Amino acid sequence: MINFIRFWNHKPTVLVFIHLIQDLDLVLPLLVGLQYRNDLVPQVCVLDQILNKSPRIKSALQKLGIKYSKVSRLGVLTGVEPNLLNIQGLITASESTAGPHKAAYALTKRANKSGILTYTLQHGFENVGLNYFDDLYTAKNTRFASQKVLTWGDTALLPEELAHETQSKCIAVGCPKYVNSTTTPKVEFSNPGNYLIVIFENLHWERYSEEYRILFLQDLEKTARHFPDTTFLVKPHHAGVWLTDKYQGQLPQGNNIIIANPRNPQWEVFTAPALIAIADGAITTPSTVALDAAKYKCPVSVISYGLNLEKYEPLPLINELADWINFVETLQTTEGRLAIQQKADVYIKRNLIAGNAVTRILDLIANDIQKKNISNPIPKKCL
Structure with a gap:
């Protein structure tokens, strides 16, 4: 009984997965928002190869005091990493069947099987598989494993050819990105123009x-x-x-x-x-x-x-x-x-949907987890 009470009072943990350099600009505002909430606990894992390519990612996380773990692409693709024990929600910034997104796709499928709530963010104004298609990435061959796809604009703007499976997952929340240079050094030019x-x-x-x-x-x-x-x-x-x-x-x-x-x-x-x-x-x-x-x-x-x-x-x-x-x-x-x-x-x-997208996204996740825990209070062990 004591263990059950501890579980019930424990704040749910949300895993944020960063596997592309451009993911940072989308998830960083969410991580900042999570620092001011008392209903969700963030956990962050980053693909090791992008930490080597972009020191900016490590620096940005450290400046905000955000702890993170490193995982390998192979480890994610094979289901060895990261550890999903006690995770109740997963957020990815670029997840689909498209080749560059496959690590996030594999992790999301694994999370789904473990009973974890999964969310992916629209990651660009023209997002492959969502509102952009070409000969390589078509409406038929591009899919999302996430249970919910969070869009920047009204879902009525989504193209007609979008797969019904994807359309049904979409929820309009707005864009969490913000234009903010406060943590970036000042650009200096030797001979600046007018x-x-x-x-x-x-x-x-x-x-x-x-x-x-x-x-x-x-x-x-x-x-x-x-x-x-x-x-x-x-x-x-x-x-x-x-x-x-x-x-x-x-x-x-x-x-x-x-x-x-x-x-x-x-x-x-x-x-x-x-x-x-x-x-x-x-x-x-x-x-x-x-x-x-x-x-x-x-x-x-x-x-x-x-x-x-x-x-x-x-x-x-x-x-x-x-x-x-x-x-x-x-x-x-x-x-x-x-x-x-x-x-x-x-x-x-x-x-764009007006309003605070960060609050809207985190409220959505917190409410979903709360509803899930009320209907199914016994935690499912995630491996």
Whole structure:
């Protein structure tokens, strides 16, 4: 009887699994929120290989006093790691049958079999298997093991081709990410221009044609020459690093062009939100950066070159060199910045559930666990 009382009074433990570099920006706000709650206890495990690739993850967790354990990808895939004893909830930031997400997928399936409640977060504005499909990741072959998929926007926005199985799991909660550079060192430039434009590269460069890539680089260089008093900081994606790792051609040249290679310790600590916070404007290939910039009220334009980007409307789209130049000119006036921000406000309202997503997510998990424990108070031993 004494053991039962101890169990009943024990706060339920929620395991947060980080297995991709970009997971951190999504789960960190949840971990901060969990520190102020008395109904849930966080436990964190991180894939060892990303700790080696991104010292920023270890640093961010340590600064917040968050303890974590390391696990190997093989250990997760084979079901050896992590230990699920006494875990009542599992949160992943990128889980699906897609290859890069398989560690989280395997862990979630194992958790489901152990009677653990499982949740995965929408991890990008265009999320494979949720609201983005292509020849490799189709609506038919991409699935989620999590019992609930937590979306940023209204579920009515989800595409018609989305599998009914996935659709039934989706719950609109909003986006837990926040644009916050308080824990990031200040960016310093030796010869800063009058304006700073940050150019963002998407993770998924395989989506773009060779013509798109060539135009992107050529027009960036021409725009930089057109505005010699403006600094153009190019930010490759931390995980994709197409421009600095995979691209074999000549990099954009110019005294006012800086390429922030994430493999360089000088730049590894700077995430997209950290750079958005100091930028006068942002130009991005289709990605979550557009949403981050709009939320931070940083003027943003999306590079289209003929792609169907209806999801990004009414943000300014770039289809030719003249659009690059027009955007940079526009953001240099108060009236221009206001016009761009008005479009961004429409874009945000259309695509994000308003309110505190972190509280909404943690309340949902706490209530689910409470309901489960009331209906089934005897703990199931998880191995």
